[in-house]
Amino acid sequence: MASDRSKLGFYLLLAPLLLWLVLLIILPHIGLFFVSISEKVGVRQYETGLGNYAVFFNEPLYWRTFARTAIMSISTTALTLILGFPIAYYIAKMTRGRTKTTLFLMCLIPFWVSELVRTFGWMILLRETGIVSNALQYLGLTAGPVEFLYNDAAIMVGLVYTSILFMIVPLVTTLDSLDDSMIEAGYDLGGTGVSILREIIIPHAMPGIVSGCIVVFMLSLGNYLTPILLGGKDSLWFTGLIYTQFITRFNWELGSAFGFLLLALSSGIVFVGLKLSRQTLSETMGR
Numbered sequence: 698m699a700s701d702r703s704k705l706g707f708y709l710l711l712a713p714l715l716l717w718l719v720l721l722i723i724l725p726h727i728g729l730f731f732v733s734i735s736e737k738v739g740v741r742q743y744e745t746g747l748g749n750y751a752v753f754f755n756e757p758l759y760w761r762t763f764a765r766t767a768i769m770s771i772s773t774t775a776l777t778l779i780l781g782f783p784i785a786y787y788i789a790k791m792t793r794g795r796t797k798t799t800l801f802l803m804c805l806i807p808f809w810v811s812e813l814v815r816t817f818g819w820m821i822l823l824r825e826t827g828i829v830s831n832a833l834q835y836l837g838l839t840a841g842p843v844e845f846l847y848n849d850a851a852i853m854v855g856l857v858y859t860s861i862l863f864m865i866v867p868l869v870t871t872l873d874s875l876d877d878s879m880i881e882a883g884y885d886l887g888g889t890g891v892s893i894l895r896e897i898i899i900p901h902a903m904p905g906i907v908s909g910c911i912v913v914f915m916l917s918l919g920n921y922l923t924p925i926l927l928g929g930k931d932s933l934w935f936t937g938l939i940y941t942q943f944i945t946r947f948n949w950e951l952g953s954a955f956g957f958l959l960l961a962l963s964s965g966i967v968f969v970g971l972k973l974s975r976q977t978l979s980e981t982m983g984r
Contacts, residue, residue: 726960733953749954759938759955766935767962769849770917773856777864777913778906780857785868785905786898790877804865812859816926819855820846823927847929855923860916864909871905872898907974911967918963935959 733750735743753759788800807815822828823845833839845851875898883893899906924934935955942952 729953729956732949733957735950737950743950749951750958752951753954753958762933762938763935763958763962765933766918767966769852769856770914771966773853773860773917774910774914776853777857777861778910781861781864781909782868782902782906785865786872788865789869789872790875790880801869804862807858808862812922815859816855816923819851819858819927823851823854846927847931849928851927852924852932852934855927856917856920859920859923860913863912863916867905867909867912868902869905871902875901903974907970910970914966914970915963918959 734745734747736746736748738744753763784804788797788804792800820827824830825842825844825846827845829845830839830843833843834841879897879901880893883897888896919936921934921936921940924932925937928934936959939952939955939959942948942955
């Protein structure tokens with residue numbers, strides 16, 4: 698009897714999660730899939746086919762933007778890891794007590810405001826009449842105003858800034874569980890800083906590295922606001938094409954096909970990343 702009650706309680710607790718997954722994720726994706734394989738042949742007349750996917754592969758602008766988005770998202774993930782790992786290591790292993798809490802809080806503070814406000818902050822800094830341009834002119838480093846916006850570098854800065862917290866948090870969690878005595882033993886056995894990093898620290902932090910890379914890559918790949926604002930109308934980001942098909946051209950069929958192609962890309966790259974790192978999804982999310 699007690700076992701039946703515990704099972705009932707478990708299912709009741711699980712019900713909201715399952716309801717959320719089914720109603721807000723699974724069913725909408727099923728609906729979008731059927732829309733993506735619908736070809737409009739007349740007024741409210743549709744046929745089932747793969748014509749929308751063929752449009753993507755036959756139009757160079759679409760697949761080049763698709764590839765560009767993937768490459769820049771991977772580059773953003775790599776750069777975020779390079780910048781975030783030293784920060785996470787310093788917070789987890791080099792600080793204690795109130796200092797650790799303060800540094801971790803400083804990483805969180807920028808995310809207390811919306812992404813829109815943070816992106817506009819970068820626009821104020823990087824625009825032609827912004828703080829950076831005026832500072833360079835004041836120091837005599839440039840003869841006139843310099844426009845730092847509306848290019849790939851500005852997009853990368855915005856994406857890294859937007860997603861770096863999601864790299865730092867899992868890394869701090871995994872590195873904090875690393876016993877300091879293992880690092881000390883590595884030095885006692887004649888190891889160098891590089892060898893200890895390669896043989897002890899990185900293997901231990903691998904679940905955090907993989908989970909952070911997955912989250913950052915997903916956020917960068919699906920980001921719409923930052924690339925459009927910092928890259929301008931010609932930023933050529935794939936989510937911008939999806940928005941155009943849905944909102945501007947009212948072509949839900951092609952927009953749905955683009956959405957599923959983006960989903961396939963993200964799933965494929967995550968799968969390859971897990972295989973290369975020799976991690977499983979359960980191990981990555983379990984740490």
